[in-house]
Amino acid sequence: MKILILGGTRFLGRHLVYKALDRGYQVTLFHRGIHPAPEEWPVEVIRGDRAKDLNLLEGGAWDCVLDTSGYLPGDVSRSADILKSSTDQYVFISSISVYKDFSNESPDEGADVLSLEDPDETDINAHYGALKAACEIAVKERFPGALIVRPGLIVGPFDPSDRFTYWPVKFHKQRKVLAPGEPDQPVQFIDVRDLALWILDNAEQKTSGTYNLTGPCEPLTMRAMLMKMEAMPGMKGKAVFVPETFLEEQKVESWSDLPLWIAEKLKMPGHNTVHIGKALGKGLKTRPLEETVRDTLEWYEEEGRSSRLSWGLSLEREKEVLELWEKRF
Numbered sequence: 001m002k003i004l005i006l007g008g009t010r011f012l013g014r015h016l017v018y019k020a021l022d023r024g025y026q027v028t029l030f031h032r033g034i035h036p037a038p039e040e041w042p043v044e045v046i047r048g049d050r051a052k053d054l055n056l057l058e059g060g061a062w063d064c065v066l067d068t069s070g071y072l073p074g075d076v077s078r079s080a081d082i083l084k085s086s087t088d089q090y091v092f093i094s095s096i097s098v099y100k101d102f103s104n105e106s107p108d109e110g111a112d113v114l115s116l117e118d119p120d121e122t123d124i125n126a127h128y129g130a131l132k133a134a135c136e137i138a139v140k141e142r143f144p145g146a147l148i149v150r151p152g153l154i155v156g157p158f159d160p161s162d163r164f165t166y167w168p169v170k171f172h173k174q175r176k177v178l179a180p181g182e183p184d185q186p187v188q189f190i191d192v193r194d195l196a197l198w199i200l201d202n203a204e205q206k207t208s209g210t211y212n213l214t215g216p217c218e219p220l221t222m223r224a225m226l227m228k229m230e231a232m233p234g235m236k237g238k239a240v241f242v243p244e245t246f247l248e249e250q251k252v253e254s255w256s257d258l259p260l261w262i263a264e265k266l267k268m269p270g271h272n273t274v275h276i277g278k279a280l281g282k283g284l285k286t287r288p289l290e291e292t293v294r295d296t297l298e299w300y301e302e303e304g305r306s307s308r309l310s311w312g313l314s315l316e317r318e319k320e321v322l323e324l325w326e327k328r329f
Contacts, residue, residue, distance in 0.1 A: 001204065002026040004062040004087070006050060007069030010035040011158050012093065015196040017041060023200065030057060031069070050246060054082045064089040064203045071124050073134035078203060080142040090143040090281055094136050094150045095127035096212060102187065102270035107148070109210045109278060136210070145208040149199060152214025152274055153260070156192040156292055157299035162311035163259045164189055168297040169309060170318075171229045171237035178318045180254065180261035181244030183223035186272045187260045190215045191292045198284050211279045215286035228289050232249050242325050250321050257313045 007013045008031045017037070020027050027043040030050070037045055048056045050069065057079075065087045080090060108232040114130035121127050139146045155164035162169075170177045195213055201232060202211075226239040230327040244263055254263040262268050276284065308314065314320070 001064065002028070002062045003203070004028045004030060004057070004060065004065045004083075006030050006065065007050045008032070008035045009037045010160060012154060012192055012196065013068050014158055015156075015192045016068070016199065017043065019193070019196045019200050025128070028060070028062065050079055054078055055084065056083055060086050061088045061189065064091060066091045066093070066199065066203070068093045070135045070139075071128075071131055072122055073119075073131065073138045076135040077138040077142070080139055082324045084142055089145070089206055090139055091147045091149065091199060091204065092136060093199075094132045094148055095129065096151060096152050096214065096271075096274050098133040098136065099129070099270070105269045105273045106275040108268045108275040109212055124193050127188040135253070136168075142220045145206075147199075147202060147207050148210040149195075150210065150212050151190055151195055153189040154192050154195060155189045155296065157295050159192065159296070160310070162309045164292075165296050165300055166259050166309050166312040167226065167229060168293045169300060170312075171226075171232075171235045174237045174295055174315070176322055177226070177237040177239050178252075178258070178313065178322055179226055179239040179241045180222065180252075181247055182261075182264060183241050184221045185261065186269075187220055187222050187225055187263075188214045188216075188272045188274060189260065191287055192218070194284070198279065198282070198287050201283055205282075207282060209278075211282065212274050212276050213279050213284065214274050214276055215284070217276070217280060217284065217286045218290065220289070225260075225289060229293055232290055232293060240325070242321070242323060246325060247321075250324065252313070252321060256311070259312055 002007055005013055005016055005027065009017060016267050017027055019101060029037055029043055030046045030048060032049050033047045035063055046056050065201060070092060098113040099107050100114050113133040116127065116130045116134055124131060136148050153163060161163055190233060229235060229236060252258065254261045262271050
């Protein structure tokens with residue numbers, strides 16, 4: 001199978017390449033080269049910017065295109081236009097952030113999505129979900145049989161965001177770990193390797209349609225997730241669950257300060273209960289949490305990263321909040 005991947009090799013793209021090469025695929029990468037492909041990879045690399053260099057793809061032929069770097073509908077429209085004569089199958093990586101309303105549990109693929117007030121909008125940070133939704137439309141207009149993948153939080157080795165890595169590192173390094181308010185709140189995420197496998201399996205099957213891709217397959221709560229981390233070999237930390245009211249007093253923010261936690265006051269129960277039944281019906285499998293934690297932590301240690309994570313509370317601020325909480329007793 002010949003595939004073209006639009007995007008870099010930093011995270012999801014990297015794992016797609018790993019899995020594709022394992023299957024004997026012929027892989028072409030089109031990206032800017034900010035995160036170069038390892039020299040040992042037997043892949044064709046076309047270096048260019050999708051905003052201005054798509055002409056470099058003209059004349060190519062692939063069984064499938066995997067678009068992992070589409071954020072602006074104009075760019076996605078141009079890539080889909082150019083590639084219409086080069087492939088029959090287009091797979092677009094979108095996001096659950098397209099959904100308009102998370103106030104109800106278990107939003108499925110038919111739930112309303114965001115829309116752009118300004119069709120020329122380009123501010124990705126401010127309008128990420130609406131832009132992704134517009135990109136989906138652009139793809140489907142040109143490839144009616146496209147596969148649209150809406151992942152939740154993607155986690156695992158090579159994740160540059162630390163939005164999941166935060167927790168394994170904390171439990172590995174510390175005796176006490178500040179844990180958020182409602183321990184029985186559901187959490188959802190997907191190991192990047194499980195996502196990559198599902199994408200390639202369904203690309204082979206020429207699956208079309210829109211699918212939510214998150215996990216685990218069985219429901220998981222914050223408490224269960226953190227207790228499993230506590231129990232793993234080599235972990236020092238014990239979770240200290242602190243009520244949401246106190247965290248609010250201390251201006252500890254959900255998600256940005258304590259990843260995967262969505263404060264009750266935000267009234268977004270659907271964010272961590274996204275319906276995945278459709279993907280399960282097409283073969284979605286998720287590995288044990290402990291495997292994701294172990295491999296993520298091993299990668300983090302091998303990277304030789306500094307102790308300061310790029311996401312979540314600093315060690316100093318976490319200690320301060322814990323000390324203030326414990327003084328109440």
